[in-house]
Amino acid sequence: MVNLKHLFQDFNPSKFVIFSCLLVFSFLFALRLDNTIEWSYWVVFLPIWIWKFLVIFGAIIGSYVWFRHPLYRLEGDSFVQFKAMIMTTSMHLMLLVFDILACDNLETDNHSWMFVFIPLMFMSIVSIGFCVWAIKNERSFELELFCSVNILQFIFLALRLDNVIHWSWVIVFIPIWIVMCVSMIGVIYAVILAIILSRSPEIIRDQRRGNLTTAIGYSLLVIPMLIFEIMLANRLDEDNHFKYTAITVPLYISLLTLVLLSFGAKGGNQWWFGIRKDFCQFSLGLCPCLQEYGNISYSAQTHSEQISEPEHMTPKHLQTKKKPPDDFQKVVVPIISIETPD
Structure with a gap:
């Protein structure tokens, strides 16, 4: 059963934009490698520039609305959400500096990679405070957590790309292997929990479906990502000679899974672009005609199920007929024929 109302109610537009841009960028970058x-790296990084432009432009409009209308600051947890937007924007600005330096170094090779990775290292340190x-304040912190746990990985990558260390790439990726091992433990736990709850008669159907969806989503996210990292490490160590477009196929599966999961991710900051409301409500306000589709749910049902539908499912107003009250008796009127004379 597909319920469009719940599908768009839990939609997280920020995650959808980020993961969609990363999906397109990874495909273009693999083709370039x-x-x-033969495109310039500045063109290959176009999805990244679109992502950062939307973040900065959305933060500027949100800040303008914040300072323009002081009464909006009193709405619920507006101050917390606005502060979270400012923190996220600062993170993306540091990430934008890294993207510009990396793109320029790929194009001209004028900088050392240690210099290029300085914004990422600084962002990783700042992310620890943002996580706390x-x-x-009970806010989500996926990007901050990713940066804070990978600070050692960023240092190893910079040193290896500058040939300061000559370790094998499998050893360079040790920090990411640790993170992936923890993620695999979480996937195994989610799968086992979904199996146990599917056998329990005390769990309602929606909870079983939710646990099963979570287990499948985590599996399609972590397992292909691990396969991609193993193939990439072997390719950099020249243990295989696959094309990068073939190596990144598991990465596409993980990113596509993240794009699909953004429709049920909920959350999101309502101060982006100063909309101050849920994205679904904002979209319905702009296009009222979408309400017709948002209130429709579709379910697959066979012809035999339709025939054997129990009678108690019929609406009550169709099962019983109201009897006219006794006070209102039908009036009997004699039939008058036009052909009969008076």
Whole structure:
């Protein structure tokens, strides 16, 4: 059964934009590494520039609305959400500096990679404080957590790309292997929990379906990502000679899974672009005609199920007929024929 109302109610537009841009960028970057396309890296990074432009433009409009209308600051947890937007924007600005330096270094090779990775290292340190603040204020912190746990990985990558260390790439990726092992433990736990709850008669059907969806989503996210990292490490160590477009196929599966999961991710900051409301409500306000589709749910039902539908499912107003009250008796009127004379 597909319920469009719940599907768009839980939609997280921020995650959808980020993961969609990363999906397109990873495809273009793999083609560029294989020399299938000869585009400039500035063009290859176009999805990244679109992502950062939307973040900065949305933060500017949200800040303008915040300072323009002081009464809006009193609405619920507006101050917490606005502060979270500012923190996220600062993170993306540091990430934008890294993207510009990396793109320029790929194009001209004028900088050392240690210099290029300095914004990421600084962002990883700042992310630790952002994570603490997010926990205290019950906010999500996926990007901050990713940066804070990978600070050692960023250092290893910079040193290896500058040939300061000559370790095998499998050893360079040790920090990411640790993270992936923890993620695999979480996937195994989610799968086992979904199996146990599916056998329990005390769990309602919606909870079983939710646990099963979570287990499948985590599996399609972590397992292909691990396969991609193993193939990439072997390719960099020249243990295989696959094309990068073939190596990144598991990465596409993980990113596509993240794009699909953004429709049920909920959350999101309502101060982006100053909309101050849920994205679904904002979209319905702009296009009222979408309400017709948002209130429709579809279910697959066979012809035999339709025939054997029990009678108690019939609406009550169709099962019983109201009897006219006794006070209102039908009036009997004699039939008058036009052909009969008076």
